[in-house]
Amino acid sequence: DTGVSQNPRHKITKRGQNVTFRCDPISEHNRLYWYRQTLGQGPEFLTYFQNEAQLEKSRLLSDRFSAERPKGSFSTLEIQRTEQGDSAMYLCASSPNTGELFFGEGSRLTVL
Amino acid sequence: AQKVTQAQTEISVVEKEDVTLDCVYETRDTTYYLFWYKQPPSGELVFLIRRNSFDEQNEISGRYSWNFQKSTSSFNFTITASQVVDSAVYFCALSEPDSNYQLIWGAGTKLIIKP
Numbered sequence: 001d002t003g004v005s006q007n008p009r010h011k012i013t014k015r016g017q018n019v020t021f022r023c024d025p026i027s028e029h030n031r032l033y034w035y036r037q038t039l040g041q042g043p044e045f046l047t048y049f050q051n052e053a054q055l056e057k058s059r060l061l062s063d064r065f066s067a068e069r070p071k072g073s074f075s076t077l078e079i080q081r082t083e084q085g086d087s088a089m090y091l092c093a094s095s096p097n098t099g100e101l102f103f104g105e106g107s108r109l110t111v112l
Numbered sequence: 113a114q115k116v117t118q119a120q121t122e123i124s125v126v127e128k129e130d131v132t133l134d135c136v137y138e139t140r141d142t143t144y145y146l147f148w149y150k151q152p153p154s155g156e157l158v159f160l161i162r163r164n165s166f167d168e169q170n171e172i173s174g175r176y177s178w179n180f181q182k183s184t185s186s187f188n189f190t191i192t193a194s195q196v197v198d199s200a201v202y203f204c205a206l207s208e209p210d211s212n213y214q215l216i217w218g219a220g221t222k223l224i225i226k227p
Contacts, residue, residue: 043157048214056214101215103159
């Protein structure tokens with residue numbers, strides 16, 4: 001297993017466009033997390049899945065953000081009508097039931 | 113409420129010096145986990161260690177060591193004989209089972225190791 005995989009690694013888009021990021025977790029991990037990180041800050045929690053169920057969403061996750069994890073495997077994070085404030089690194093992590101999170105390399109979004 | 117404080121925003125040392133990164137946490141739970149992650153310039157977060165609240169033994173892994181003290185709510189990280197490759201941002205984090213292990217992060221400490 002090669003760890004948590006995220007793509008695309010970089011995305012540049014114009015304001016108002018929709019973007020989608022994909023995360024492939026470590027195969028035996030049932031927990032999957034999305035975080036957002038802006039420059040100079042620690043990651044901020046966005047949402048959490050246990051298998052296919054989305055069990056928690058941060059209030060940071062506005063209506064323009066939606067995340068799915070069909071079949072409890074890979075996950076997608078979609079941002080609709082992007083705004084410049086959405087520019088950040090979007091991090092995915094997976095975890096077995098041990099509380100230990102393994103992160104992917106992240107997907108960097110730049111909204112022009 | 114849970115909180116993690118890393119008071120050192122940036123530390124700069126010369127290679128081969130020892131350096132300690134401080135982490136202070138707040139939680140009301142008796143069961144919790146503490147973590148350190150490294151984030152090199154490439155951006156990926158690299159897991160370094162997890163410590164549960166019932167295990168106060170210090171841990172050593174090569175040049176890295178961690179000092180967990182519940183009495184002062186601290187979980188400090190020391191790098192011995194630092195190397196240029198240790199340059200990165202280091203994050204301390206806290207999680208609790210009741211919060212689905214959601215990580216509460218410190219603001220990070222940028223460590224610069226000069227050759």
